[in-house]
Amino acid sequence: MNNKLFRRSITAVAVASTLSFPALAQDNTAEQDKIEKIEVTGSRLSRTNMETPVPVTVIGREDIVQTGAINVAQVLNMSPVAIAGSDQSNSAFSTTTVGLNTTELRNMGAARTLVLLNGKRFVSGVDPSTGYAVDLNAIPTAMIERIEILKSASSAVYGSDAVAGVVNIITRKNFDGIEINAQTGISGQHDRQTQNLNLTTGKDWDDGNAWFSFGIDNDEGLKSTDRSFSALDRAVLLDENGNEYIGEVLSSYPPQGRITTDNNSYDGDGTPYSGGFNRASARQLVTPLERRYVAAEIRQNLTNDLHVFGSVHWNSAETQGSTIEPTPFNIGEDLWMNHRVEQPIAGLSVYSPLVPDLLRQNLLSEGIDNLNETTFVRRMSEFGARSTDVTRDTLRIASGFTYNINYNWTWDSYMTWGRTNQEQLNGGQINTDRARLALNVVEDDNGNLVCANPIARMQGCAPLNLFGEDTISAEAVDYVSTPAKATGTAEQFVVQSVVSGDLPYELEGGFVGLAGGLEYREEKGTYSPGDLAQTGASSTNLSEPTNGSFNTKDVFVETRLPILTNLSVDLAARYSDHSATGAATTWNIGTEYEPVDGFKLRASAAKAIRTPNISDLYSGAGETFATVTDPCSGITAATAGNIAENCRSITSVNNRIQSNGEFELTTAEVQSTGGMVGGNPNVQEETAETYSVGAIWQINDSLSATVDYYDITVDDAIAITGRSTVLQRCYSVAPENFDASCNDQVFRSSEGVLVDVDSSSSNENIISTSGVDLELNYGTTIADGQFTADLIWNYTDEYSIESIYDGSVETYEGSVTTPNHRANLNLAYAMNDLTFSWRMRYWDSSKDSTNGYNYNFTDFAPLQEFNNVGSVTYHDISARYLMSKHYEFTVGVRNAFDKQPPILPQGTVSGGTGINTASEAYDVTGRYYFAGVSISF
Template sequence: MLKKLNLITAAVNAVLITGTIGVSSAFAQETTDVKPVERIQVTGSKIKRFNLTSPTPVTVISGVELENQGITNVNDLLADMPQATVGLSPETTTNSIYASGLNTTDLRGLGSERTLVLVNGRRFVPGSIGDTAVDLNNIPTTMIERIEIATGGAAAVYGADAVAGVVNIITKKSMDGIEFDVSTVRPEQSGGEQNNFSITGGMEGDKLSFIASVNYTENKSYGKLSRDFYRNPVNTYINPANLNGTDGIPERIILGKPTGLAYYSEGGDFFSKGAFTDDGYNNHHYTFDENGNIRPFQMGSGRIPNPNQALIDHENKLANPSNSYFEGGNGDGVFGHGYKSYFQTPLERLIASAYGTYQLNDDHTLTFDFTYSNTESTTESTPAFFRHTIRRDNAFVKNDMAKLMDDNELKSVTLRQANENLWGDRAYNQEREVFRTSIGVEGIISDDWGYSTYAQFGRIEQDTLWTGEVLTQNLANSIDAVEYQGNVVCAKRNDDGEVIGAIEGCTPFNTMGATSATQAQVDYIGTTATRFAQHDQVVFALTVDGSLFELPAGYVAAAFTAEHRRESATTTPSENMQKGLIFGNSSLPMDGEIDVNELSAEISIPLLEDVFLATDLTFETALRYMDYSVTGEDNAWKLALNWGVTDELRVRLNRSKSVRAPNIGDLFTPNSKTFSSGRADVCRADSIATSGSKYKANVIKNCQAAGLAEGWKPSDAWLAAGSLPGYIQGNQNLKNETSNDYTVGVIYTPEFVEGLDLTLDYWSFEVEGAIEYFGRNSVELCYESSSLDNPFCSNVVRNEKTGEIENFFTRPINAAVINKKGVDVESAYRTELFSGDLALKLTATYLIDDNSNSTGRAEDFRSDVGEIASPRWKGRFNAVYSHDDSAYVLTMNYRHATVNDNDWSIEQNNYNDIPSYTTFDFMYKTNILDELQLRVGVNNILDREPPRNPFTYDDGEFFDVKGRRISLGAKYTF
């Protein structure tokens, strides 16, 4: 019988306390006597093998490692792994709408959409509608047996999206008993508390075995002002010593004062009696007292003039005259430093899951699994803000304001206002429900061949609710209140602006000095908005694997897979969103579907065995054919060698082609309105005359080819029209991305140091035709190209008569190129120490190259290596000492020093360098009874805050903003 006994599990059990394990042949040899040797399956291959050797680098993280860190979300651990970085998390989605609270991983920093997350070797439903990235919030940690990370060559085995690699989460398959686990995390500073509870149970019978669990987690949010390092910001200002752009003196410098200065936030009610001027425009600002009378706008503790004010030169533009600095935050309209800013989105999740097997007979087994997850998060935002036109005939204009307008011959003024006191803050509440189930059969066909087949269905439903929203036209109607026929009504005007009647059903509203609104006014002006979205995933798959024939060095093994997958997604915004009636949000319905049929073959050919300089040598190859309903046919392949040089030394080589297919969102996103500030156009005669671009000749040629005569200028009306409108839209002409991947690895297990493993892997990714979103920048890219025959010009719409840009499209285009190269280093050492066991584990990544080019033009390549998101070195060190029933776990995470910008020059600032960053975590756990385990830990022992730099001091993506925190946990089993 082809059993599912897994030797990897045996290996993990032998070294549970090491946390992460580099897979090597020596490791397999250490554990071959733990359980009977059966054919097993390693992530990165569907061929079941007799050992753990693989030509693809595989890192294994045991489920115990999550417990050792006090972690209840897989992504919290993966984010610290050197091979990965954060995709999305509650720390990076505090201002997101549809992505609020998501947890996704990102291998190699190539993007979450290029990392394939599997559960038990099978795809999982996406975390967001129309996407492919998996939300790790939906994976219960108490069910995790181990996590296997394979990089390089995975697309040929698993299909598209595995460009950077595969994260395969292996769950527990059975359990005999019941286990309760409760834990909490308490930061030293307030906010960010976390509470967790789980119950897991199961049985192991002769025919039926199963495991089931219920997990509940509550992550509380915390504002930025709750952290002392944020309350003491790192501010910068224009350097008064700087004279020009060539004097070697930085334009901006760090203030160096603990109280700091901040740009003034003009968030309150005010209007100006004239145009902004260079000599202190605040003198022309007015606001209202609580009775609606005007008074001068207060600038808080005082306005500090621009240090370079005297140097302002409209020709050289050495400084921006509107740059003003204000100390303190007690003026009119100041939301204040950190107002409505959060380090973490609140997240509440409930997961119920089960996995089971039923022995049909000696040769065939029925498998089934089920997952239900409910997550909810709420993102808060500032109030809606507007610019209202207040006409002179407004019924609520008082005498003092009327006199001011008459004295200055003003027929109207613009009132800037945030609705803080009227409808309150805006909030985005998002609830996601995930349902996933599969049923399959696996077993043996003959002594040499086995099979596995399954059918799987997954669905995510996403409900989004916006509160504190405003119907913009209704607001404008209600504010334009006039006295008509003895009553105050909402003005109905003709084309000349004359009042000709009242707008029926409109409730007038005096917004000047208002601190509240009546219920009738709220009912007319305020609103909520909703969007319901659903994504379905259906998969049918069959794999057969076994031995084809025998060679002198062993059996030729193979695996053949057929798979059909359908992804479909729909979104249904509320009517006010579809019609674009509310402030800041408009969206049309989406309905998209992708079908793909795939066939794959994987073959392992043993070439040599037990000869000089080759204990074994195996050639492996895989080919996957894919037929997508939208992008057509494609293929992925790999060629690999696995070479055991000696009992101590092994070499592995892998060359592969991977692909990523565009997702439903990339293809089918419907029109939604957007705006771009300013009215720049490279074809304007004045822009061409002052251009220093190396593409100037192309611009002149292409603008004329587009029908714009030499010396063309847009009209004054176009220039004065404000923001340029645009549309966000999918692109059904997208093609699959292609990646050329290389890995070369060495595994060394010296006999003279028992218990030591060393692994070194070089890796390289070259992604071509990467999908990148282009919007307003399409204008420049279109005309800077060698001709108008380029993918960017379709994103620009000009008026056929005037030549003026009417709107632009933000669409994805296959234009980008990404190159990444690096070296992974892993070392594990296990030994007895005193009367216990010591396990040490070091995992590190050295980044050689990180080059990107969003346009595909060779001259636009830039290097990101050594910048904040791409440090040269990332490392993680684990030390675990176990004695009797207790274990002591110390973990160190390290990021090398970086810079903010590789293209930096001293003329820009004096704070480009970012120092290295290291944190330490500790966990102690002990079994005080056979049934009861207690855990206590401290994360970020030294209370390391983010580097004190303007670019990073509040960065929660790459640095710890939660601070020192204690974790407590208990587990009871019976």
């Protein structure tokens, strides 16, 4: 292959990183400017420069080092085009995704962002019952050479999932020598300590290279009580004048218990109710995370034309000690009125020896002789906080070869296999079967309270005294508590073969390039919740197992047509045969035109798909109690229409209408509707149409710019069908077609109350987003040093979701996680061996909800003053000193001015559970110092 002069394109400058602090002390000799053809993200055609018809942003290794980040997710989510999907804060309340770090482009979901490692797919790190995404914890920053972000759909090149774009993480290669990297960090409040240690060694020889790397890093995390904004459970309230303010809201599930009748509320001991519980006292602001990894690679030239490689990558990400508040226990619903219990007991008599005399007398005075006639709830503090310990082990193997067929054509083939194993242990859970036995007590011959069931006594049953704080004995805790263990696996196998080169057909701008190939991909996933979770016999939600697999066989082709010396067109197409959804075709088209030297126009269009993943198709159903709207509510004997007629056709509903004049539900009945939500094997692929048009302008030797407009529309977007929507669709049909069970998705009690409404994933929505990306790069010599300034700015013009069912449209542009403006300004100055950097990150002012879905906790009206969230700017400062060719030191501070996040408490749409803010948008740690050293020899 002939060497060609690599013209350092204006794109290579203009698409400098969102965090760009260029390597300033470089020897830019003519020899360095001569390189072979290269392959860039977004194309399988080799080319002689970094220019592509679609915008690509590059984050270099220098950029990563200067941020002080030990997790690649943190690096990506500082970019204005990316946002966290799951992070160590917004996942802290989850039992399945806790500790995950994922990213998404254009805020379109992690499943619509394809993450590659060295241009090849990487196995999902999410348990298959929950979703599909690469866990960035599995890719340590010490391994990374650069990150290329393709900000456009590219399914024709890479296959399914590349809807919003592609994140291609490229690791270091051809390492020769030994390098040791160590870093430590601590917040300005002397907590959230981090430690990182990495060793890499490699060796070059005449026809190959091998390297080996291992490391460990630790993030100690934060408790919610470590920061004032998250230390209390808060919500927006109204004062006596109707003005909004943020106040403390305690949980009505207190450790002493609460027994509520129609007229009064009592503590468990019978005294008047004394107050609630601060759930934030046990919650996590940042989940602790420890990672260990080992990686190795070998590359060997077997002949002048045949080159082979093999790599192995193992990573273990461990979250230990993540906690949320102790179990909130509704004794009536969880034990006595659970319709899944084959023989539910009739409740607890007030004459039970466990019931304190004062409470008994109070209840009898109100005519109550059984606790199931009250609302009886309690915080099970004696069982400790609910804890989640998760270990995710990822093993990935890749191997392949490159064969130079001749001076012009190349054959590339590879295979990858990856597997993520997740083991999860949840503490603080309650065995509800045993709890029922432990509440049924009698006095023995010595006057001691014992469990009435003799078999239960033989198994260690001890009376469960729920009437007061700290009244549950250690013996009862041992008998009733149960560990909840869950395991899951995600497995991926990919094999691909590509032939590429130049056709013997020359246009005015050069030879026509062509690449074509075959790909086979197989995905498998399993998830097994604990036995008690599967039977509904524990305080955790009922959950069914997941087991599924699919494969896809693809054929793809790509060509580059250099029509003129200043005009080229790129075309790509892919045909996919998916085992679950059938055949689909995707395509890309892009063009570049340079009317004058230094100014280039580019445009692209694409059809992309996201085929459903294991979770979408086969996720085992999980229990939910989210509020639903009963279409029969308010129906009378005179109400007209299909819904009313269908409601009255149900005997239990009609009996209530005849008795009360209308079908009216109590607050408890509205809030008690459960149901199961899971996958759907009939769900089909999403289809996206995307467009972009832009320009690249080398204004002068010091200043360059790129600007790109993008437009993305996703049809048939996959989502869980809302349970209220399930009811509306079912009840609005013509009476002759009405099925009261709604195809076995709806179950009502003998009183007509909705007990269960089930749902699943389906093709529900149309998602549309559009906006503008702008990048400016400036560099000049000042004194004896080099100064650079880089600006990257994103403007989101539209982000909307349209319901396919009813055509309703909800807009989200200008909301907290989809602000109109995001920008980074990066300044750097390098002189001799010292580099100083200052980065400013801007997040625009926004609204918590653009659709009125938030509410205050006084009259539950949508928020007004506290719906508005101010803009935030963070300042990150760092310095790097090269003491010699062997030693390099880095120090820095993130959020240097200790900017506190806006408070987004309960009732807001954007606020994360337990953290009172949105960690995807705002820094929750505060000022953070870091220092590191790199030793190489």
